[in-house]
Amino acid sequence: xxxxxxxxxxxxxxxxxxxxxxxxxxxxxxxxxxxxxxxxxxxxxxxxxxxxxxxxxxxxxxxxxxxxxxxxxxxxxxxxxxxxxxxxxxxxxxxxxxxxxxxxxxxxxxxxxxxxxxxxxxxxxxxxxxxxxxxxxxxxxxxxxxxxxxxxxxxxxxxxxxxxxxxxxxxxxxxxxxxxxxxxxxxxxxxxxxxxxxxxxxxxxxxxxxxxxxxxxxxxxxxxxxxxxxxxxxxxxxxxxxxxxxxxxxxxxxxxxxxxxxxxxxxxxxxxxxxxxxxxxxxxxxxxxxxxx
Amino acid sequence: xxxxxxxxxxxxxxxxxxxxxxxxxxxxxxxxxxxxxxxxxxxxxxxxxxxxxxxxxxxxxxxxxxxxxxxxxxxxxxxxxxxxxxxxxxxxxxxxxxxxxxxxxxxxxxxxxxxxxxxxxxxxxxxxxxxxxxxxxxxxxxxxxxxxxxxxxxxxxxxxxxxxxxxxxxxxxxxxxxxxxxxxxxxxxxxxxxxxxxxxxxxxxxxxxxxxxxxxxxxxxxxxxxxxxxxxxxxxxxxxxxxxxxxxxxxxxxxxxxxxxxxxxxxxxxxxxxxxxxx
Numbered sequence: 001x002x003x004x005x006x007x008x009x010x011x012x013x014x015x016x017x018x019x020x021x022x023x024x025x026x027x028x029x030x031x032x033x034x035x036x037x038x039x040x041x042x043x044x045x046x047x048x049x050x051x052x053x054x055x056x057x058x059x060x061x062x063x064x065x066x067x068x069x070x071x072x073x074x075x076x077x078x079x080x081x082x083x084x085x086x087x088x089x090x091x092x093x094x095x096x097x098x099x100x101x102x103x104x105x106x107x108x109x110x111x112x113x114x115x116x117x118x119x120x121x122x123x124x125x126x127x128x129x130x131x132x133x134x135x136x137x138x139x140x141x142x143x144x145x146x147x148x149x150x151x152x153x154x155x156x157x158x159x160x161x162x163x164x165x166x167x168x169x170x171x172x173x174x175x176x177x178x179x180x181x182x183x184x185x186x187x188x189x190x191x192x193x194x195x196x197x198x199x200x201x202x203x204x205x206x207x208x209x210x211x212x213x214x215x216x217x218x219x220x221x222x223x224x225x226x227x228x229x230x231x232x233x234x235x236x237x238x239x240x241x242x243x244x245x246x247x248x249x250x251x252x253x254x255x256x257x258x259x260x261x262x263x264x265x266x267x268x269x270x271x272x273x274x275x276x277x278x279x280x281x282x283x284x285x286x287x288x289x290x291x292x293x
Numbered sequence: 294x295x296x297x298x299x300x301x302x303x304x305x306x307x308x309x310x311x312x313x314x315x316x317x318x319x320x321x322x323x324x325x326x327x328x329x330x331x332x333x334x335x336x337x338x339x340x341x342x343x344x345x346x347x348x349x350x351x352x353x354x355x356x357x358x359x360x361x362x363x364x365x366x367x368x369x370x371x372x373x374x375x376x377x378x379x380x381x382x383x384x385x386x387x388x389x390x391x392x393x394x395x396x397x398x399x400x401x402x403x404x405x406x407x408x409x410x411x412x413x414x415x416x417x418x419x420x421x422x423x424x425x426x427x428x429x430x431x432x433x434x435x436x437x438x439x440x441x442x443x444x445x446x447x448x449x450x451x452x453x454x455x456x457x458x459x460x461x462x463x464x465x466x467x468x469x470x471x472x473x474x475x476x477x478x479x480x481x482x483x484x485x486x487x488x489x490x491x492x493x494x495x496x497x498x499x500x501x502x503x504x505x506x507x508x509x510x511x512x513x514x515x516x517x518x519x520x521x522x523x524x525x526x527x528x529x530x531x532x533x534x535x536x537x538x539x540x541x542x543x544x545x546x547x548x549x550x551x552x553x554x555x556x557x558x559x560x561x562x563x564x565x566x567x568x569x570x571x572x
Binding site for chain 2: 009010012013014016017019020021023024026027028030031032034035038045093096101106107110111113114116117118119120121123124125126127128129134136139142143168173176177180225228229231232235236237250253254257258263266267270273274277278281282
């Protein structure tokens with residue numbers, strides 16, 4: 001009787017997890033497996049019958065492909081610029097909102113508000129605002145006697161514009177998470193520090209930062225990985241231009257695999273990129289000390 | 294003397310944070326205000342502060358928008374896709390989380406480790422192979438082909454598992470004694486008593502689906518099936534030939550559902566962000 005119940009329990013347990021496992025297998029495991037096998041072929045989607053095994057050719061080509069190297073450098077540039085900027089703005093805003101003052105709730109909503117808009121909406125809105133001939137920002141600059149700027153249409157400024165817009169429009173999320181972390185810090189520690197004569201700066205570095213450590217590490221990993229996967233903003237705002245100055249890795253994969261249909265080569269890039277991202281997130285976890293240490 | 298210094302600091306503080314608030318609000322404000330202006334008013338206002346002041350408002354841009362571009366259809370598509378995604382996602386992922394938390398069977402630990410390991414796979418990075426699988430299954434430009442790949446979500450399975458692991462065992466035993474089937478027990482007792490996690494994950498799923506862009510660009514290329522984000526990019530990223538007031542009206546309409554969701558479910562969204570953040 002007992003064993004029958006147990007067996008029944010086992011079957012029910014399997015039934016509950018089965019739908020998820022089927023879907024994960026079909027749409028994550030199978031794609032990854034097929035990407036690995038395609039990556040050793042010259043598979044071209046428009047000539048499906050004619051794929052041939054070409055060994056490591058795609059992988060060798062990938063390290064010499066100038067456009068891919070440009071995409072990689074652009075993506076790294078974006079990551080290096082956006083991550084500190086976004087974390088800095090988010091933490092500053094969280095520290096402001098964490099103070100007790102009248103109207104606190106209004107300011108929290110105001111600072112968070114750009115984060116509500118989707119990336120596509122933000123991107124279209126800003127390409128209108130930054131338009132070189134008829135954009136609002138350039139009209140404002142002109143009123144103050146500045147020359148109009150080619151924010152999204154010059155090689156020098158396009159990536160920086162994307163960095164600032166991205167940090168500005170999504171730091172609201174990180175602000176909220178930092179706020180939750182700040183609320184968890186024991187207030188009596190600040191009182192004790194004040195009695196001991198520690199000033200605000202010392203309190204910030206010795207109480208606030210250590211208290212937020214787990215959250216800072218988590219946010220760092222999420223933002224870094226998110227930033228490496230940049231594609232929507234350049235796709236909508238610049239199309240990767242001007243002169244490939246804002247094309248990113250994911251966009252390269254999209255162009256090569258989806259638009260031009262070179263599946264074999266795009267699969268090789270996908271594999272290398274996926275492994276690269278996994279290594280990056282493991283490295284960040286490794287390098288930064290854990291809270292339990 | 295000290296009091297006045299304190300007051301002066303306070304005033305400076307408010308000036309600072311208000312300036313910041315304006316900086317964060319003004320682009321969205323301009324978007325909404327401009328959507329109610331005529332094209333000529335928008336450009337006439339541009340070199341003065343009038344650009345941000347609501348005046349001479351009308352719904353012309355909105356009615357023209359619906360006449361010319363039929364974005365209403367794309368909004369309905371998005372609402373439909375997001376709702377299906379929420380319903381299927383909640384069922385499939387909470388089933389899996391419940392199984393991992395409540396049942397014992399051979400291979401369970403392997404499955405759990407597998408799910409944890411999958412959390413590190415960057416889904417967008419494997420979007421091309423995903424597209425190929427959907428292509429091979431002949432599901433491109435179909436609703437199942439668009440929705441099914443993103444129903445199972447390892448992060449959500451993990452969050453459900455963490456919630457159910459603390460589920461009171463007495464309730465489960467009581468259910469067994471009453472002879473209710475496990476599935477009925479799940480739908481009639483477990484879901485109603487865990488509604489908070491369902492709302493949190495449901496809202497986050499809805500927002501993710503509503504805002505998604507890259508996957509529908511690849512999986513749904515037919516205009517009549519496009520969700521709103523793809524339609525926005527297809528029509529309004531052209532800055533030379535499309536009226537600014539039409540564009541701003543389209544962006545505003547596309548943002549109304551998320552604004553409503555944020556104002557109703559703010560608490561859950563913060564909780565969801567923090568939950569997936571701290572774990």
